[in-house]
Amino acid sequence: MDKAKLAAAALLLAGGAWAEPAADYAEHCASCHGEERLGGTGPALIPETLGRVRGIEDVIAHGRPATQMLGFSDVLDEAQIAGLVEFIKTPLEAVPEWTEADIAASREMAPDYAPAQAPVFDADPLNITLVVETGDHHVSVLDGDTFDVLDRFPTPYAVHGGPKFSPDGRYVFIMSRDGWVQKYDIWSLKEIGRVRAGLNSRNIAMSEDGQWLAVANYLPQTLTILSTETLEPVKVMPVVARDGTPSRVSAVYQAPQRKSFILALKDAPEIWEVTTDPEGGPFHDGFVHSYEKGMEESVGAQKGLFARRRIVVEEPLDDFFFDPDYRHLIGTNREGTKGVVVNLIVGREIAELPLPGMPHLGSGISWERNGHRVMATPHLNEGVLSVIDTEDWSIVKTIQTHGPGFFLRSHETSPHVWADVFFGPHKDEVHIIDKQTLEIVATLNPAPGKTVAHTEFTRDGRYALVSIWEDDGAVVVYDAQTLQEVRRLPMRKPSGKYNVWNKITFSDGTSH
Template sequence: MTRLIVSLSALLMTVSAPFADPVVDYAENCQECHGVNRLGGIGPALIPQTLGRMRGPNLVSVIRDGRAATQMPAFGDLMSDSRIDALAAFLQEPLVDVPPWGAEEIMASRILNEDYQPANKPVWSSDPMNITLAVETGDHHVSVLDGDTFETLDRFPTPFAVHGGPKFSPEGRYVFIMSRDGWVQKYDLYALKEVGRIRAGLNSRNIAMSHDGKWIAVANYLPNTLTILAAENLSVAAVQEIKGKDGTPSRISAVYQAPPRKSFVLALKDVPEIWEVFYGPNPPHYGFAHDWRIEGPAPHTKPFPVRKITTPDYLDDFFFDQSYEYVMGASRSGAGGQVIDLVIGQKTADLDLPGMPHLGSGITWQHGDTTVMATPHLKDNAVSVIDMQTWKTVKRIETLGPGFFMRSHENSPYVWVDVFFGPNRDVMHVIDKQSLEIVKTLRPEKGATVAHVEFTRNGRHALVSIWEDEGAMIVYDAQTLEEIRRLPMKKPSGKYNVWNKITFSEGTSH
C-alpha cells in the first residue's frame, strides 16, 4: 500500500468513485508495493497468514493513518471510512490459491545464466578490496564502483525491491543480493556478470552467509521457513519450517551469521525465542531439534542442528558483541532490550533502550578503556551509547529526529547517523567518538532524505545517499567533512564496501 507519489489520475478516480470496489482500490493504491497477487514486494504480503498476527495498530488504522517508522503512508485523506473498511476486509480474505513454496518449487525457480563464464582474474584493474556497491532502489539496479576513483565499473539489474543488505563471499569475489519477494541473486564481481538467481521464499526479510562461504540462509515471512542454499550453485540444501516450542508458527524477522560459533542466529517475529542453526562440523552439545527436511542429494552428511532458546520477550532486532557470545535484542514494542548469553541460553541483563532502537544498524568502537555500542532509535530523537562490559547506557545523544542508519570506520574519529524519519530527514549528524558530542550537522540538500553512510576501505572517504528518485551518492572527505563530488543515482539506499564487510571492519554493521 505504500504509495509515495499519488498520480493525478488515481487521485481523480479516488474522488469520483467513493464506492469503488476494494479490488480496484488495491490495484490502484497497494499492488505497486505489495504485489499483484498480495504476496509481497517492497511491502509485506497482505494475506491472513501475515495480517492475522499483526501486533499494535489494527489494519484499518494502518490504512487510514499510515505506520510510524516505515514507508507506509496514510490514505485517510484519499478514501472514505467505508472504502477503507472494505479494503481491510478484502485484505483479510484468504487467497483463492496460495502456492506452496517448498524445496521443489524453490528449485524449479532457479535460473542460471547460460552466458556466464567465470573469469580467472578481474576484468578491471581496480583494487578488488575497495570495490563498493551502491543499491539504487529507484530503478532496481546496483552500481559497482571503484572505491578509489568512483568510476562505475558496471550497473546491473536486480530483482524487485532489494532488502537486507548484500552479502559478499569471504574472498570478496561474489555478492549475493536478496529481494523482498524472496529472490536471491548471485553476481560475480570479477567477471561483472550475474551467475544466477533463485526464489527462496515468497516474502523474505534478509540473508546471511556462513563464514566459510558455503551456505546462504534466507529468512522468510512467507512461508514460515528458513531456506538454506548452497552458495556454489544456488541449490536447496534444506528448508526448515519455523514453529516455536509450543508449535506456534512464526515469521523470521532476520537471520545473522555468528562466525566464531559457526552458526546462523534467527530473530523470530511471533514467538519469544531465539534460534541458533549450526552449519559447521562438531557443533556444541545442546539439546537440538532435528526437524529439518533435507533435500537431496545434499552436499553435507547430516542435518543442520537447531537450538531453540526461550526469551522473556519477543526479540526481532539483534546486535552481537565482538565474541558473538552475547546478543543484544530489542522488541518492536519499543519498551527496552535484553542481553542473551548464547552459551548458557539465558538472559543476563536488561538494556535501557526505549524508543524502538534499531540495533541492526548499531556499531561499536573503543571509548576510553571500554568498548561501547551505539544505536539510533526509530521513534526517539536520540542515539543511545551502551557500555559493552556493564550493559549500562553511557549517554543518550539528542538528535533532530529518529534515525535509521549509523556508520563509522576504525580510521575515523567520527560516527555518522542520519535523521531518517520526520521533518529533518535532510540532516546527517557527525558525532565525535570520544566526546560523544555532535560536532557537525550536515544538510547536503534541503528537503531531500539523507541516509546510509559507508566508508572506503581506508576510511578516507564517507559515502552518503540522497535517497530520492533523482538522487545522488555524495563523496565526503571523512576527516575534513567537506563534500568532494556527487554521483547521480536513482534513489540510492545502501552502499557496501567489500573490505569493510568481509573483514567485519569496526564501524560497519554485521
C-alpha cells in the same frame, strides 16, 4: 482464455466481493504477477511484499520506467485502478506453500555466464562499493578509489536487507522482498543466476565458510538454506515454536566465531541457533552450554550440520546487535521499549536496558572508548542515540540529536560516528559525533530539504559516502577527515551502500 473463464478464475481466487477487480487482475496482471499474486516475471502483489509502497495507482496507470511494467490508463479507468489497488492490498485467504521443489524449479542460471580468471577492471576488487538503487531496482558497482561506475545491473524487485559477500569478496548475493536471491560475480561484472527462496523474505546471511546462504522468510514461515555455489536449496526448515505456534523469521544473522546462523523469531519467545559446522559448531562436546536437554536437534544429512538450538526468552525479540566476539546479542521487544541482552554461550537473558523510543539495534555499531568497548544505537521514534558499555551493559550517555535516525556508521581509522536524522524536519542532516567525547562536532546538510541517510566508508576509511535518499538522488562522497565534499554521483534513490572489504572483515563501525 476468454472473458468468462477469466471472470470465473477471478471469483475462485478472490471471492464474490472482489469479482470485478479480480477479473481485471486476471486479465491484465496475472500473466506477469502470477494467478495467485505470488509473482512471476513481475513481483508478488500481496501486502507482505508491497509493504508501505506508495504511488501504486500511478504505477498501474502509467507504468514504471526502465522495467517491463507498462501503463494501463488506456484500458482501465480510475475506479478500476482504485479497485485493483485495494485488491492487491488484500491478504491472501490462506498461507501459501513454497516447497523445496518450488524453490528448485524457480532457479534460473545465466546461460552465457563464464567466470573471469581475474577482475575485468583495474580497480582494487576489495575496495568495490555496491550501491543499491531502489528507485529503479538496480545496483551500481563503484570503484572505491575513483568512484567511477564499473557496472549497473538490474536486481529483482525491492531489494530488502543488505547484500552478502562471499568470504573472498568475489561474489555477492542480493535478496528482494518477494524472496528472489540473485548471485553476481564482481570480478566478471556478470549475474550468475537467481532463485526464489521464499514468497516474502526479510534478509539473508552467509555462513562463516561461505558454503551456505540462509534466507529468513515471512511467507511461508521457514528458513531456507541454499548452496552458495549452485543456488540449489539444501534445506527448508519450518519455523515452529515449542508449543506448536508457527512463526515468521524476522531476520537471520551470521555468527562467524560460532559457525552458526542466529534467527530472530517474530511470533514466538525463542531465538534459534542453527550450526553450519559438520562437527557441531557451538554444539560440539566440550563447548560450554546450558540449555534444556533435547533442545539440540539434528535436521541435516550430516551429523551436526544444520543442528538447531532453541534459546527461550520472555517475549519475542528482534533487530539484533552482536558484540564483536558474538558472545552476546541485544534484541528489542515488540513494543520497542527496552533492550534485552542474551548470552549465547549459556543461552539465556542476562540483562535489560532502558531503551524507549524503538531502538534500531540492527544499525548499531561499536568501538573502543577509554579502554572500554561501547556500542551505540539510533532510535526510530526519538531524537537520541544511546551509547552502551558492553562490559557491564550500562548506559554511558544518551546523545540528543535533531530527530529520530535510522543508520550509524564509522570506521577504524575515523574518530567520528556518522548519524543520519532520517525522520522529521531535519531529515536532510547528518551528525558527526566524536567517538571519545560523544559530542556532536559538526552537522552536514548535503541536500537541503531532501532525505539524507546511510553512510559507508571506503576500505581505508579515507572517504565517507552518504545517500540522498530520493528518486532523483545521489551518492555524496566526503573526505572523512576534512568533512569536505569530493564528488556527487547522480543515483535513483540510493539506499544502502556496501564496501566489500568492510563487510567481509566485519569492520568496526559497520553493522553486521
